[in-house]
Amino acid sequence: MSIQVILEKCTGCTLCVKACPFGAITIVEKKGLPAGRQAVIDLAKCNLCGACVPVCKFKAILIDKSRKEGAKKDLSGYKGVWVFVEQKKGKIQSVSYELLGKAKELAKKLNTYVGAVFLGNQIEIEAQELIWCGADTVYLVEAAELANYQDEPYSKVLSKLIEKHKPEIVLCGASTIGRSLISRVAVKINTGLTADCIGLDIEPKEKLLLQTRPAFGGNIMATIITPHHRPQMATVRHKVMPQPEPDKKKKGKIIKESFSTDDLISRTKLVDIVEEVESLVNLAEADIIVSGGRGMAEPANFKILEDLAHVLGAAVGASRAAVDSGWIPYSHQVGQTGRTVAPKIYFACGISGQIQHLVGMQSSKIIIAINKDPDAPIFKIATYGIVGDLFQIIPALTKKFKEALKR
Amino acid sequence: MNIVVCIKQVPETTEVKINPETNTLIREGVKSIINPFDMYAIEEGVRLKEKLGGSTIVITMGPPQAEAALREAISIGMDEGILISDRNFAGSDTWATSYTLAQAIKKISQARGRIDLVICGKQASDGDTAQVGPGISVHLDIPQVTFVKKIEEINEKRARVERMTEEGYEIIETPLPVLFTVVKEINEPRLPSLKGMMRAKSAKITNWTAKDIEADAGSIGLSGSPTNVVKIFTPPPRTGGQILEGDALEVARKIVELLKNEIT
Numbered sequence: 001m002s003i004q005v006i007l008e009k010c011t012g013c014t015l016c017v018k019a020c021p022f023g024a025i026t027i028v029e030k031k032g033l034p035a036g037r038q039a040v041i042d043l044a045k046c047n048l049c050g051a052c053v054p055v056c057k058f059k060a061i062l063i064d065k066s067r068k069e070g071a072k073k074d075l076s077g078y079k080g081v082w083v084f085v086e087q088k089k090g091k092i093q094s095v096s097y098e099l100l101g102k103a104k105e106l107a108k109k110l111n112t113y114v115g116a117v118f119l120g121n122q123i124e125i126e127a128q129e130l131i132w133c134g135a136d137t138v139y140l141v142e143a144a145e146l147a148n149y150q151d152e153p154y155s156k157v158l159s160k161l162i163e164k165h166k167p168e169i170v171l172c173g174a175s176t177i178g179r180s181l182i183s184r185v186a187v188k189i190n191t192g193l194t195a196d197c198i199g200l201d202i203e204p205k206e207k208l209l210l211q212t213r214p215a216f217g218g219n220i221m222a223t224i225i226t227p228h229h230r231p232q233m234a235t236v237r238h239k240v241m242p243q244p245e246p247d248k249k250k251k252g253k254i255i256k257e258s259f260s261t262d263d264l265i266s267r268t269k270l271v272d273i274v275e276e277v278e279s280l281v282n283l284a285e286a287d288i289i290v291s292g293g294r295g296m297a298e299p300a301n302f303k304i305l306e307d308l309a310h311v312l313g314a315a316v317g318a319s320r321a322a323v324d325s326g327w328i329p330y331s332h333q334v335g336q337t338g339r340t341v342a343p344k345i346y347f348a349c350g351i352s353g354q355i356q357h358l359v360g361m362q363s364s365k366i367i368i369a370i371n372k373d374p375d376a377p378i379f380k381i382a383t384y385g386i387v388g389d390l391f392q393i394i395p396a397l398t399k400k401f402k403e404a405l406k407r
Numbered sequence: 408m409n410i411v412v413c414i415k416q417v418p419e420t421t422e423v424k425i426n427p428e429t430n431t432l433i434r435e436g437v438k439s440i441i442n443p444f445d446m447y448a449i450e451e452g453v454r455l456k457e458k459l460g461g462s463t464i465v466i467t468m469g470p471p472q473a474e475a476a477l478r479e480a481i482s483i484g485m486d487e488g489i490l491i492s493d494r495n496f497a498g499s500d501t502w503a504t505s506y507t508l509a510q511a512i513k514k515i516s517q518a519r520g521r522i523d524l525v526i527c528g529k530q531a532s533d534g535d536t537a538q539v540g541p542g543i544s545v546h547l548d549i550p551q552v553t554f555v556k557k558i559e560e561i562n563e564k565r566a567r568v569e570r571m572t573e574e575g576y577e578i579i580e581t582p583l584p585v586l587f588t589v590v591k592e593i594n595e596p597r598l599p600s601l602k603g604m605m606r607a608k609s610a611k612i613t614n615w616t617a618k619d620i621e622a623d624a625g626s627i628g629l630s631g632s633p634t635n636v637v638k639i640f641t642p643p644p645r646t647g648g649q650i651l652e653g654d655a656l657e658v659a660r661k662i663v664e665l666l667k668n669e670i671t
Contacts (some may be wrong), residue, residue: 021639044470048629049636068508088574151541151551176572181555187502192633195501195536210666211634214642216418216533223638268581271567276575284573288670312670330572330592336532337443337591350603361643364668368662374650376470383648384665386658396659404663405670 003048005039009060012037016052016061021220025052048283049222078168078230080137081107082115084158084182085130086173090123090148092130094243094285095173097235099207100134101244102200103171106209107112109202113137115167119149124254131252133244137252139165145264148273149177155184161257162189166232168207171200174235175284186233192226193233198240198363199223209234224251238284239342240363272362276331283315283334287344291334291361292327295350301329305349305389308398311407317341317361319351335360342397349390353378370394408461408563411515412452412523413508413543414445416469416476417533441476443526447589448482450596452526453484455561461523464484464515468496468507474612482599482607489515493616498629501534507544509626510620512547523563527585529554540588549584556592559669 007030013352016039017025024045030036039060041052043378049308053061075160081103088091096116102115116135118127120142139161145153158181162170174196186193199212203225209232210226226232283289290300290309302316309316317334318327334341336356351357353369353376361367362381369382370390379385403405421439422522441449452463465480467473468491477488489512499507514523525547530537537553544551556576557569563583571590599607617627625631651658 031457043494043497044472046497047636049639051639151553155545175572176554180541180551183501183538184545184551186538186633187542187545188503190502190633192467192500192502193538194634195538210637213631215535221640222636224634225637226634229633268552268579268585271578271580272567273577274575275571282573294652330590333591339425340535341522345666368666368668373604379650380647383643384662385647386662387650387652388655388658392655393658396655397662398616400659400663401657401670404667 003041003046004062005041006060006062007038009058010038011058011060012039014039015055015057017162019051019055021049021051022047026339038228075168075228075230079165080113080115080165080167081110081169082117082162082171082231083135084168084170084172084178085118085124086149086177087118087120087123090120090126092126093173093175093234093238094173095178096130096236097133097243098239099171099173099243100130102241103169103237104134104244106169106200106202107136110168111241112168115139115165117161118140119146119154121387127254128284129246131254132246132248132250134250136252138252139257140254140304142261143259143264145261145266149181149268150266151180151184151268154181155188156263157259158182159185159188160259160263162231164182170231170233172233172235174237182233182235191229191231191340192224194224194226195235196235197234200234200236208232211327213246237342239287239339243318255358267301276329278325283317283339283341285330286315286341286343288312288314288347288360289317289341289343290314290349290363291302291319291320291321291351292349293351293357294321294325295352296322296327296400299325301391302328303378304394304398308394308401309399311405312345314347315343315348319354319357348382349394351378352376353381385399408523408561409519410452410455410460410461410463411512411522412445412448412463412465412480412528413440413525413527413539414449414465414467414476414480415528415531415533416440416467416473417442423613425624431475439472439475441479442528442531442533444530444532444591446528446596447527447593448526448589449480449483449485450594451587451589452524453597454594455524455558456484458499462519464489466491466508466515468492468499468500468504468513469510476597477612478607478610479599481610482603483597484603487613489613489615491615491620492630493530493618493627495628498632499627500632500634501536501538501542502633503627503629503631505539506546506623506631507617507620508539509543510614510622512531512543512621514615516583521584523583524566525549527583529585529588529590530576537588537671540586544586547584547586549586550581551560551586551588552581553588555587555589558587558593564655
């Protein structure tokens with residue numbers, strides 16, 4: 001496990017400097033003879049990502065990613081692409097259907113089956129829908145202790161099912177439930193996990209899962225593999241993958257699994273679930289989000305955003321500036337220290353477009369920015385920019401949408 | 408109450424820029440800061456100590472320069488800092504990172520007795536995985552509550568907290584020791600005091616290597632990481648589109664026209 005520059009081959013051409021996402025490579029004068037320039041890798045900055053290796057035309061960079069593991073795990077027995085199905089109050093969350101659509105595509109490339117793991121209490125009636133949306137096998141576990149998500153019983157049951165049936169891939173939604181659950185499972189069963197993938201594909205030669213995800217607030221993308229551990233696990237955010245159309249002719253089987261009460265013990269106790277219904281739709285689920293920032297000037301003005309949101313069936317979001325000013329609760333905050341969203345349409349009203357906000361919403365399909373400052377950075381990423389007074393434009397939008405949508 | 412806060416030093420992302428010629432991240436001159444979410448973890452640790460007494464230790468895994476992050480945490484009110492640094496940690500993914508931090512916490516409790524509470528920020532701003540906190544709790548075999556937005560009650564035996572969800576929040580009771588990951592809503596971090604800064608300057612930072620925490624060589628760094636980065640690339644930057652100006656109703660009409668088919 002190391003990286004080195006072969007001095008005899010390095011010409012100091014700077015190709016690797018340009019390829020390094022971590023700024024770890026510099027070019028210096030060669031010490032000694034023959035004179036010339038060479039690359040030097042700063043190991044404190046280097047992440048051993050290997051981006052420099054293929055760009056070097058002189059094969060002057062060597063990276064050794066070998067592992068110290070003794071006996072390598074036999075991976076051939078792992079088959080199937082699984083989806084962890086998230087339910088709340090028995091209702092399957094839409095991210096799970098989106099993942100089934102993706103799982104079907106991956107399973108086809110691997111010539112294997114799609115499995116859906118469905119935990120809850122009195123939920124069997126919902127299982128058929130999973131089959132219609134792509135599952136060949138539903139692993140159903142019903143118990144009173146599993147009615148609501150809890151970290152310990154859910155991670156124990158999912159880990160045991162994985163160890164028993166050995167799927168090669170497990171996908172899970174990047175929700176508050178998914179993130180808490182699957183991180184535990186990955187450590188328990190000693191395998192790799194990649195968060196927030198926006199691309200999943202099968203590498204044709206070794207049949208590895210290629211997991212592509214943004215890092216550094218979306219400024220760079222990384223493709224990640226899990227070469228020596230199974231299953232290969234990934235989380236995907238809501239709305240990243242399209243939802244499949246249910247095929248009501250599709251057949252599949254439901255396998256009921258049962259667990260002992262020992263496996264269902266939770267040290268933590270869920271006392272209450274509190275739903276705050278201050279906005280029409282929750283941000284993560286919303287197809288359309290109407291967000292306000294500092295330009296809203298005062299809390300009462302959020303009313304005009306709510307009116308527009310109401311007509312569109314949208315959720316109301318906010319920038320950090322608006323939340324920090326106390327105009328709207330933190331649960332509405334979009335951006336680096338709030339929620340990351342990717343709706344079909346995002347209205348940014350009176351939001352200048354600080355990078356902290358942009359990283360939380362720049363994956364939206366269509367961005368509409370309304371701002372009086374024509375130089376506001378938000379216009380650099382907006383699909384449609386409106387330079388003007390939002391107090392006139394937003395009510396006008398509400399009016400026109402109301403007419404067009406007949407609401 | 409004995410508290411350990413885990414933090415990460417990250418580049419200050421506001422200053423992350425892409426070099427338009429090379430299309431790579433400009434890291435030179437980018438300031439390193441404490442991961443913003445970890446500031447809430449530090450503040451909560453300091454507040455609990457002020458209320459309940461005990462000790463607060465801040466730990467980080469990172470290169471030698473991550474010492475600056477520990478000193479900053481001390482200036483805010485942490486008692487002491489431990490830097491877990493070793494060339495063999497390079498290339499750690501979330502599995503290896505959570506193992507390493509858990510080993511360090513085990514070592515702390517060997518010397519100091521039970522650690523009652525481990526606090527982490529909900530995720531780091533550079534990696535955004537939110538996987539390390541839960542990973543630590545599994546390695547330590549203690550319960551976890553993620554996305555904590557309020558500690559309603561806490562004593563040496565139990566705690567009652569609010570966990571943020573998509574729809575609102577859950578109220579959860581847990582025995583101690585426990586690991587919390589915290590969100591921004593939990594508190595408002597204070598600024599370092601002058602006294603704190605003086606103390607941070609002279610504070611002795613403990614340095615631990617892989618050997619010090621008795622880490623298994625196959626479980627740390629690149630060799631202990633099940634995931635491997637095979638490619639890094641910069642996505643094409645999003646570019647601005649059409650700018651509309653003029654009368655509000657006219658502009659609104661155009662927008663409705665453009666979006667009509669997207670709204671069902």
